[in-house]
Amino acid sequence: MHEFIMKLLDRFSGMFRRAGIDYPALRTIVRIKLTMDGRKPNGVLEAIGKSKKPSADKPEKSPFAVNWLYVLMSLAMIPFLFLNDSLAGMTFVFTLLMFFQGTAMIADFSSVMLDTRDRSILRTKPVDGRTFGMAKTVHIIVYLFLLTASLVALPLMAVFVFKGAAAGLVFLLEIMLVTGLDISLTAAVYYAVLRLWDGERLKDMINYIQIALAVGLMVGYQIMIRIFDFSALGAGFEPGGWWLLAPPVWFGAPFGLLQGNGGISYVFAACALLVPLLSVLLYVLMLPQFEQQVQKLTQGGGAGKRRSAFRPLELIGDLLIRNPRERAFYRFACAMMGKEREFKLKVYPSVGFSMVVPFIFMASQLKAGLDSLSVVWGLMLYGTGLAIPTLLTLLSFSSRHKAAWIYSTSPMEETGAVHRGAVLASLIKLFLPVFAVAAVVFLLLFGKAFVPDLIAVFLSLLLFAVVCYLILPRKLPFSEPFPAGSSSQNGLQAFLLFVILAAFGGIHFGIRAAGWPYSVWIFSAALIGLNYAAWKYGFRGRSTGKAASAK
Amino acid sequence: MANELGEAVIRLQDVRMNYGNKFVLKGIDLEVYPGQIIGYIGPNGAGKSTTVKLMLGLETGYGGKIEVLGHNLSDGSSAYKGRIGYVPETAEIYDTLSAREYLTFCGELYGLKPEDADYKGAKLMRLFGMEEVYDSRIDSYSKGMRQKVMLVASLLHNPDLLFLDEPLSGLDANSVMIVKEILAQLAAEGKTIFYSSHIMDVVEKISSRIVLLHDGHIAADGSFAELKAQGAEGSLEQIFNDLTGFTEHAEIAGRIVQAVQEDYS
Structure with a gap:
């Protein structure tokens, strides 16, 4: 040519x-x-x-x-x-x-x-x-x-x-x-x-x-x-x-x-x-x-934007996180995800795509007309959770991965805080907006009756994120070069996580189907407890030695 | 001293340049002769790179007269650039290419045949100890390796005049010695070298003539011995500080150390 x-x-x-x-x-x-x-x-x-x-x-x-x-x-x-x-x-x-x-x-x-x-x-x-x-x-x-x-x-x-x-x-x-x-x-x-x-x-x-x-x-x-x-x-x-x-x-x-x-x-x-x-x-x-x-x-840039005084994302982080080092990583991860162009180019499209996954699942139903749509179809909202494994996998990549030396040279006793801060940041900054948009559309489709289910779905997905973290290989955030091609995800793990996500949906469906009074509310309450435990203990037990050898 | 050295290679007469309201060069007069190694120094923003860019025709809209290699720049032709080699400060290079491709390309633009440019490029790279990576992409190189490629690219066509902006940056001590020696030998062959740098020790040692630019004017001009004889004393670094009127370095450093040690808890 x-x-x-x-x-x-x-x-x-x-x-x-x-x-x-x-x-x-x-x-x-x-x-x-x-x-x-x-x-x-x-x-x-x-x-x-x-x-x-x-x-x-x-x-x-x-x-x-x-x-x-x-x-x-x-x-x-x-x-x-x-x-x-x-x-x-x-x-x-x-x-x-x-x-x-x-x-x-x-x-x-x-x-x-x-x-x-x-x-x-x-x-x-x-x-x-x-x-x-x-x-x-x-x-x-x-x-x-x-x-x-x-x-x-x-x-x-x-x-x-x-x-x-x-x-x-x-x-x-x-x-x-x-x-x-x-x-x-x-x-x-x-x-x-x-x-x-x-x-x-x-x-x-x-x-x-x-x-x-x-x-x-x-x-x-x-x-x-x-x-x-x-x-x-x-x-x-x-x-x-x-x-x-x-x-x-x-x-x-x-x-x-x-x-x-x-x-x-x-x-x-x-x-x-x-x-x-x-x-x-x-x-x-x-x-x-x-x-x-x-x-x-x-x-290059001129003076750069001054940060505005109102930063809702950081407020959420400050509210949820007490450990100052973890807060630091939360903010750092937020900034990196918002600023690094190659990261955005890789992550935003797949996360954005997950927003429409539920609608693709429901496509045939939607074509048949909105009247015949029962609230059970609202569980398709679990489809947005497909973004979470992708997000957590991509979190360890950066085009400036060599700068990760900063993790090894700063005094850190355990890397759990790093991981939790970064995972939380990725969920709040990237997943939450996408989920929110899909949720609003679902509320419009299904009305008030969907509210309890929506809450349960959200809590399930939060728990699912910790499960993903535990199953996926734990690499420090932004510490690896972007792999060439689409080899970034392990097919078997991806399938396993898909099954787990489906299981979450299945349990939710079963609890609805059982038809006890307030069953969905009770499910949500249980999820809150599980989330507390998972987020508190799920990130423990990573020593710095492991982090250093992982790099 | 002009006549015994032959025709001027560079002749600047009352050169002025401004970007909008910002006057960068406020009347530069300078004549450079074959065989000289000019150490062109000055604080950041003094107008050093603007001067070089003007002589290379990268910037236009100047006042005064610029002659390079006997050619008046105002006529806009660019054939004179064929006798110039240039190493820019920021290592701007097409780094998706391999060194072979890049050097062949540069040689061709200077009118060499591709085979000849490739042959000479390979030979020079081998002498710089880089034959193994000759076919690797430049973006996989270290900073020093890139710098060597830039140097080779500037020398391929055997130029009579070299503009070098921080040419030693990133090179290891051994390579620095080689490059310094290359410059000295080229100058002895009658080539002219126009060298800008912030590393005063190097400038002091290799330059046959030092030109200090400050605030758009030439503040000092002469060999290191001559500068010392003019009443300035100490190393070139001290002369530089004196002439640019910078005396408060100790005070600023003190304030920085103080700020480092502040305790907020």
């Missing part, structure tokens, strides 16, 4: 030379950039645990392995192509295309477009500014071409085959236009963020978009195949004037024209042509200013 691109580029060497570009230098830069692209871990793939760390010493690896994921994603567009109403169908297709392209670009752009090392490495060499700029542009074009090609290859084929050559050509042209629009929009987002804030904020934003993309992929896929009914879509889709604000409609409109629509569709189609061209023009004109803002990325 690599070589193919370089050969293709060589075809244009004459053109570059005539434009006064130092072609050998351009070729060298583009080639090395593509090599580096092939080695960088892919954010999105990494988040869903599929990516293998590019191996250190293998000379060449296909730089484009990631693109299979995009091909897979593009399958989501296919069904919309077959809606009777072309305008509506193609609008959905372009919505998806813009979403995929935009998120991928924002997530990858920092390495493709904003490599701040370029300045001190490339500009100090005898390479003139024009060649440098052109090399950058060529690199972006190659990157976008590969990204877009894998995203649209299948849909484009489908359009040509099923809708005819005219529609196919229109689609092809529009793909180029939409790509142009997406570049300018992405650059505009970056420019705005960099202008208003600093590089650190931009890196945070890129991080959140990667997380959103990963969650969107996992959740969207599950929901789509279970709940979505494609055939009902698009019926009676009549664009009014205010649709002018939604760019995908512009790109859908020409297909409406092919089908014989008229009127306002002409305005939309004109937008589809003119707006991208204007935005690309603007982008080219603004490029120098953009480059200047990019330098901010190297400068």
Whole structure:
């Protein structure tokens, strides 16, 4: 692939030379950039645990392995192509295309477009500014071409085959236009963020978009195949004037024209042509200013945010924990989980995913209608507990794992406090919000009658967390490097914990079914006692010697 | 002394630079001749790296005149950079590449053939005792190993002028001796070395000429012996403190020690 691109580029060497570009230098830069692209871990793939760390010493690896994921994603567009109403169908297709392209670009752009090392490495060499700029542009074009090609290859084929050559050509042209629009929009987002804030904020934003993309992929896929009914879509889709604000409609409109629509569709189609061209023009004109803002990325954060006086999380910790050293670890774990980008990228998506697990279990029931839903189905809320083993496993990883020397050099008699503080922090900071959202939805679905069960579920899951801690290997928090690929969890343990979680649900179900008065309340009271004992004694008996050898 | 040394390699005339309201360089005049090892020193924020970045064309918008290797920088061409080697302070490097790939790449940008750049890179790395890791990714290297790669990258194309910013950082004592000796021998061959550092002992020993930048001006210029003769005394460190008007180090240290020992219980 690599070589193919370089050969293709060589075809244009004459053109570059005539434009006064130092072609050998351009070729060298583009080639090395593509090599580096092939080695960088892919954010999105990494988040869903599929990516293998590019191996250190293998000379060449296909730089484009990631693109299979995009091909897979593009399958989501296919069904919309077959809606009777072309305008509506193609609008959905372009919505998806813009979403995929935009998120991928924002997530990858920092390495493709904003490599701040370029300045001190490339500009100090005898390479003139024009060649440098052109090399950058060529690199972006190659990157976008590969990204877009894998995203649209299948849909484009489908359009040509099923809708005819005219529609196919229109689609092809529009793909180029939409790509142009997406570049300018992405650059505009970056420019705005960099202008208003600093590089650190931009890196945070890129991080959140990667997380959103990963969650969107996992959740969207599950929901789509279970709940979505494609055939009902698009019926009676009549664009009014205010649709002018939604760019995908512009790109859908020409297909409406092919089908014989008229009127306002002409305005939309004109937008589809003119707006991208204007935005690309603007982008080219603004490029120098953009480059200047990019330098901010190297400068790091400014003053940093002052911590606000009201910190509810720390209050909860202070309330529950008396040992000062344990409090320290609780706060430390909270800060690490909130700040470390790689940790967030790995953990947030899987924790967020657990929020929808109960709804996936109930999907068939939900489709059948809410009226037939009995409160027993509320026990599906146990599904959110699947997040806990993942969370506790990932808790021991960090991209700065070497800093864990701090555990061994500080005076600590036993590591139980470290573990309990960190486990509690992970539950409160990451699991609780997710559980709360699911719980609110469940309360809306089942009403007041669900309250006792909700309390019991929550207490069971707290107990389950201690069980997980006891079964999973006990490593100090943030003390190991992230493993490559998805090998972070032991399959057998995961299964065992799943069975235990199901058992919790089963006991709860049995107690409900027995039908004694106040049975659920009594169950909850028993759980409170068990929790007290488990949290008090479950973390004991870890000597420092063990901790030192574990590291 | 200018004429006996030949054409100036660097000529700065009343160079001024400001970022917004912040005046970093307030009129720098400096001529550097072949074979000199310039120790360019000054407090943090004095404008040292700005000066180097200007001469490399990384920053523009300066006032005054800058000539490097007989070439006036205002015309914007960058061919003169082919005779310059540069080691930046922060080891900025494409660290997903192996040393072989990175060095070949750098050599190619300087117009070497890839085979030649690779051959020379391998040879230099071997001399630095790093042949085993030549094909490993740079992000697996230690700090000192990275620094050696940076040094090799700056020397591959046999430059006439070297800009080095803390080139010894992270190197072990033996490597430091090698690099110091390399600099001395290169200077004897007529190469010019522009060396900035905060380690005064090293600057004192290796520089044939010391230029002290303070508050956007050149506060002192001459060999170590000449600086001493101008009335300053003691080590270069003391001269540095004198000339930058910093006398309260003992007092600040005292306050820090006091704060360390405060007891809050």
